[in-house]
Amino acid sequence: MQVIRQAAEMSHVKKEGTTLAFVPTMGVLHPGHLSLIEKAKHHADQVVVSIFVNPKQFAAGEDFAIYPRTEAADLALLEECKVDVVYLPTEADIYPDGFDAYYSTGALGQILEGKVRPHFFDGVATVVLALCRQIRPDVAVFGEKDYQQLLIIREMVAALSLPLDIIAAPIIREEDGLAMSSRNRRLSPQQRKIAPQLYQILHWVREELQQNRDIKNLQEEAVKRLLEAGFETVDYLEILCSNTLKPWVSAHSESARILAAARLGDVRLIDNLEW
Numbered sequence: 001m002q003v004i005r006q007a008a009e010m011s012h013v014k015k016e017g018t019t020l021a022f023v024p025t026m027g028v029l030h031p032g033h034l035s036l037i038e039k040a041k042h043h044a045d046q047v048v049v050s051i052f053v054n055p056k057q058f059a060a061g062e063d064f065a066i067y068p069r070t071e072a073a074d075l076a077l078l079e080e081c082k083v084d085v086v087y088l089p090t091e092a093d094i095y096p097d098g099f100d101a102y103y104s105t106g107a108l109g110q111i112l113e114g115k116v117r118p119h120f121f122d123g124v125a126t127v128v129l130a131l132c133r134q135i136r137p138d139v140a141v142f143g144e145k146d147y148q149q150l151l152i153i154r155e156m157v158a159a160l161s162l163p164l165d166i167i168a169a170p171i172i173r174e175e176d177g178l179a180m181s182s183r184n185r186r187l188s189p190q191q192r193k194i195a196p197q198l199y200q201i202l203h204w205v206r207e208e209l210q211q212n213r214d215i216k217n218l219q220e221e222a223v224k225r226l227l228e229a230g231f232e233t234v235d236y237l238e239i240l241c242s243n244t245l246k247p248w249v250s251a252h253s254e255s256a257r258i259l260a261a262a263r264l265g266d267v268r269l270i271d272n273l274e275w
């Protein structure tokens with residue numbers, strides 16, 4: 001496994017006539033990330049994984065400084081997974097002096113996560129674009145865990161006509177249903193017991209949708225259930241069209257996605273479910 005720490009070295013990885021799959025991460029790798037890597041292997045000759053905690057997607061007061069970093073353990077896991085290249089850029093590699101290749105997301109970046117974290121998706125899209133310019137992958141794999149992010153990256157790739165296929169990978173969960181996330185390790189034992197109820201309540205919403213329930217009323221009841229379960233705040237719980245994240249009405253034949261974000265102490269959990 002090649003470990004690359006400088007952008008200049010990265011430009012030599014892509015070889016004529018071979019294909020490259022890219023899995024961007026912020027490290028603290030868990031089976032969710034590893035499932036993306038396995039998927040990537042099926043789509044290209046070589047797999048590049050990046051680990052970069054992107055300062056541009058954290059606002060002041062968010063958890064950038066305390067975001068966990070476990071480089072040695074991550075490298076050991078990637079070696080075991082037989083990844084070809086790990087890219088560990090510094091901030092100066094991604095954002096050199098004079099960097100101005102910012103990507104600004106449209107309406108899709110302003111709702112849900114974007115409403116709570118206003119510059120978040122511009123930061124995510126900008127770093128993915130910068131990484132892709134350096135790595136030049138043919139395919140990139142993103143998890144449905146960050147469902148809105150997946151759609152935004154797809155939209156950016158289409159808008160810029162990037163020669164890149166975006167592949168989606170399903171959410172990997174703990175046995176009790178909690179979606180795996182690097183942030184879960186910051187949950188106290190008590191919070192960890194409450195956390196799976198986010199998934200269970202999304203499930204309940206999905207079952208209720210089969211009974212043709214009024215959407216607004218169902219959303220309100222689900223938020224109430226989350227608060228009763230012990231979540232301190234619920235940033236959103238929405239039932240939206242899967243492809244556009246526009247309001248979904250039951251008469252639509254289009255599939256829906258139930259998406260939610262809720263907080264336990266200072267840990268913010270997100271999850272979503274297809275309907």
Ligand code: AMP
Pocket residue numbers: 024025026027032033035036141142143144145146169170171172173179180181182
């Ligand atoms: P992160 O390191 O949190 O930035 O995530 C890197 C990639 O892994 C993103 O595409 C995430 O959507 C994906 N990912 C994170 N957690 C999971 C999970 N539990 N299941 C599937 N993909 C995930």
